[in-house]
Amino acid sequence: MGRGRQRGRSQRKHFKESRENVWKRPKSDAPDNNAVADDKPTWEPFLTDNPNFEEYYKEQGIVKAEEWDLFMEILRKPLPAAFRVNSNSQFCDEIISILENDFVKSLQAEAIEGGELEAIKPLPWYPKNLAWHSNFSRKEIRKNKILERFHEFLKLENEVGNMTRQEAVSMVPPLFLDVHPDHFVLDMCAAPGSKTFQLLEIIHGASEPGTLPNGMVVANDVDFQRSNLLIHQTKRMCTANLIVTNHEGQQFPGCRLKGPSDDIPINQLSFDRVLCDVPCSGDGTLRKAPDIWRKWNSGMGNGLHSLQVILAMRGLSLLKVGGKMIYSTCSMNPVEDEAVVAEILRRCGDSVELVDVSDKLPELIRRPGLKTWKVRDKGGWFTSYKDVPQNRRGGVVVSMFPSGENLKDSTETTQENENGGVNGSDDGCKETDNSVVDAIPDEPVVEVSDLPLERCMRIVPHDQNTGAFFIAVLHKVSPLPDFQEKPNPRKHSSKKNADSTEKSPAEEAVVIADAEPVESPVEKVTEADANDEKDDSLEPEKQNTEGETITEEKKGGNTNQAAGKRKVPMQGKWKGFDPVVFLKDETLIDSIKEFYGIKDESFPLYGRLVTRNTDTSSVKRIYYVSKSVKEVLQLNFAVGQQLKIASVGLKMFERQSAKEGSSKPCSFRISSEGLPVILPYITKQVLYTPMADFKHLLEHKSIRFPDFVNPQLSQKATDLVLGCCVVILSDGEEAVKVDAKTIAISCWRGNNSLAVMITPADCQELLERLAEKTPKTEDGSVNGSNGDSGAMETA
Ligand SMILES: C[S@@+](CC[C@H](N)C(=O)[O-])C[C@H]1O[C@@H](n2cnc3c(N)ncnc32)[C@H](O)[C@@H]1O
Structure with a gap:
């Protein structure tokens, strides 16, 4: 399974700096104040004049005198939208193919209507057709009904990480x-x-x-x-x-x-x-x-x-x-x-x-x-x-x-x-x-x-x-x-x-x-959100004899929490920043390794897991770091935590919430974000699922064990231990070798059913990619889904 996609982001919040009406401004901003004051805000296009600007750049000779009018004319036009396909996405080729074979043609009429020859085209200087220019502004893409399908496509692929909207020159x-x-x-x-x-x-x-x-x-x-x-x-x-x-x-x-x-x-x-x-x-x-x-x-x-x-x-x-x-x-x-x-x-x-x-x-x-x-x-x-x-x-x-x-x-x-x-x-x-x-x-x-x-x-x-x-x-x-x-x-x-x-x-x-994201639902961010292990009280750090700032992990209860007070998080000398702590709790790490059948020689966990909480017993998220990041963190500890770290590593494991239920042997599930990296090393809690059941699962978010299309899967799903598992799309029910194209999702094996643990956007996007893979029947309908939802149980 490739990288560049994240299934299962939680707590998505909307970015408050929406740039809607970017080419409009309140009338009150206009220099002409003759407008009658009115309670209702009225909007008019932005002025695109500034004599100081013109004087300045003419004097600087920024462009030749004969180019000046064209320079100003283009500057006054809204910027055409541009976007990039994530080269690491497992669906990179598919996305480029959709752009080349679908949207280049289907949007052309609309481009011609607007006086352009092409609707979208690859930026000639960007390698491998990964970056694209459109002849529509962002506002047009949002507002024009004919472009709606294209807009939805951009939004979804941007959200799941397969594409990024980015100004061409910024690339x-x-x-x-x-x-x-x-x-x-x-x-x-x-x-x-x-x-x-x-x-x-x-x-x-x-x-x-x-x-x-x-x-x-x-x-x-x-x-x-x-x-x-x-x-x-x-x-x-x-x-x-x-x-x-x-x-x-x-x-x-x-x-x-x-x-x-x-x-x-x-x-x-x-x-x-x-x-x-x-x-x-x-x-x-x-x-x-x-x-x-x-x-x-x-x-x-x-x-x-x-x-x-x-x-x-x-x-x-x-x-x-x-x-x-x-x-x-x-x-x-x-x-x-x-x-x-x-x-x-x-x-x-x-x-x-x-x-x-x-x-x-x-x-x-x-x-x-x-x-x-x-x-x-x-x-x-x-x-x-x-x-x-x-x-x-x-x-x-x-x-x-x-x-x-x-x-x-x-x-x-x-x-x-x-x-x-x-x-x-x-x-x-x-x-x-x-x-x-x-x-x-x-x-x-x-x-x-x-x-x-x-x-x-x-x-x-x-x-x-x-x-x-x-x-x-x-x-x-x-x-x-x-x-x-x-x-x-x-x-x-x-x-x-x-x-x-x-x-x-x-x-x-x-x-x-x-602030690039315009209508993408970027998290509205607050300091509290970023340090969202809010319940975690933190132990003050200690200096060891070599001057290394260390954070101690305790196995017992959290005394600070017991005191009922939330202390200001403290990362070394940095107030307000949660500490970065190497996870050393062997019992916890061994329980994860055992539950998912991970051999440490093939995928090192010791020394590579960090948390943002000094108290292991209340850690909610565990992050995986590369060897390079680990070395920088070690250096940072040795020099007294000079780096003020806001975020580090890849969220790999998350403590199961009460809603999900509990799995006695291991209280941590695999995060959707971390799954692509750990997938090749998981040997237990894996279910190989052919297309029909895989799509069924995505469509209905959950399948009761008796409702699998393939009856052998019912037994295999029942045989999994209660808790987190991974479902891999395969030709049959047998194990397949994981490669860059492997499609897998995190799921929850409940008492009577299997349920997906990915976001609706991720579900939708996967279904769309799978629809392209599925051969059509003679009547044009798509094979591979039985369309019968059955009775569902959520995790
Ligand atoms: C032009 S923007 C960077 C855009 C970014 N490189 C990108 O491609 O998305 C400049 C950034 O510099 C940050 N900034 C301003 N003063 C800074 C400073 N003294 N040190 C570090 N960053 C600073 C601003 O917060 C802003 O995010």
Whole structure:
């Protein structure tokens, strides 16, 4: 059975930031206030004008003068929807085939009606026809009756993890990162997680069923609520190779052990690949988030520049020598793009190169990075830092300019200004030979960078009917200058309080712009939801003699709980975060192994199971972690829990609820999320079921033992021990070898019946896939289901 699907998510909640009416706004927002006040909110299209925006980008020469009108025309049009098929899904080929053979044709008439030649088509630059562009906006797909079947298809496949709706240009950065399955990858600003999902797909790309890659992804985001979107997003992918953390990227801990340790294979946290997809003004997403038209001003980009520089610098310092990092934004603004890349190249000297990737993905139309640009603030335009009056130097910093130098006073010793930008070139950085055209004293100068910034890429909307994006590929060729390796001091914090949810206007715009899930039922997230082992009181952790923070597991009752008080969860020094605890309770682990017939040599459980509760007796969920994640967790314990972990591993076992009943030998059932990974190793509690009974089970959610179509199955089902079992679709009732195409579901063997333990969406999706596999009879009906529900008993 393949990965990339999750059957049985519980507690689905709806994402409150619904983006319905994205192209409408309340009339009260309109500058024309002549509208009569009315209790009823009235809606009108968003304004798609902003003179400041136009003036800014004309002046920057972002596109040639003759292209300007087309650039603006396309920017004002709603963004066509794009989506990706999950390459790890066991139904990947089937989904692509449905797109190619069904929807390409069936939607064409509607596309022609709208003046387009094609309704949907694969993005030519994305490998293996996995990514698709549609000529309909998201709103059209939602509202147009003729597109209803397509809409339902997208919704369902997105929900079960077979597809992801993602803006086309946002799919680009992971493709340039050159990730391999054994890489340790850091996604520094990861929420809501569409690129993390892509990175995980690549990491898992070559794995056989039941095997895990050697690599892993650490997905980090400072914003707790957005991290929960990310957790939800990546749950749709069956992965034990992910840690989600919640740090300011510029402070991301290096977890460096002071001395070598025989027990811990790695002695610091460093990465082969880093994705630094920074917070930005987001004007590349104007077509998707037209409210940015109203909010946009040049201060948004200026205000983020210094944070972007220090995020990128921290990314590079966490990168291994020989590793690669992508710096990307969904902004067109050179102050957030080329100026940041230029500054990090200056700071890193010869240790980092900007990679020329012009020969990669030739079908992707992009433009070279700019070599010259200007800086604007309320005071006007500046072509050089020397022209910036003293009273504007708080907001405009020298690193925003192409030379990165205060040309007039370049010999002066200058200091970091309050925004964290660096004045002058005496910050220990290599001097660059940026040229200055027309550098006559007191005359306006045009600075042109001599750094190879043309190697950066800018994707503009009118080249291929997309949003805009900026991407730079960096290669660390040697250690950074010493002083650049350390995390940035707190004064560079992006927020006063790292855990605060307060946002600058620009960050707010980002949140709106890239909160990808629109109508998908993404969980509404709260801190309590994320730490949803609410009943679990937690033991304070103890320090062992080597300074290791340890959490003790107790076999007895929970004394804190007895006291009737819920303590604030505590993960080492991190308040509000449940602890991460390696499960060491041998009795419990042995009972699981015995019940499902798992041999530890083939599928190690010891050392690979973690919980979020110090008290084993009240653990509700047990997570499985890959060897790579285990090693990072060990290192993290050894360095005093520097990582603030929001989520880790793959939910593998869940305590049976009272509703399900109890199974004496083992009180943990296999979670649908974890099933694909453990399936090849389960030798007990398995029922091999031919198509007719398998479909019957999915259709009716439960079968009473006498009602199996195949009478031998009645006996085999009765022979299972009361409790969780796994039903595998097979040709007969005999065991089959599990492979990537094996279809299996978690079930519950009750007193008199067998019941599925997967969500209705998962049931529906499986039934649709199976209908495609089932030969049709002459009258066109589908074979393999007896259509007779019989009397059912729920678990
Ligand atoms: C452009 S979005 C990232 C989009 C994401 N890479 C994706 O593809 O889904 C930028 C993210 O940076 C986060 N962020 C803002 N400041 C940050 C900081 N100092 N450290 C880490 N993340 C930060 C925001 O919460 C936001 O989720």
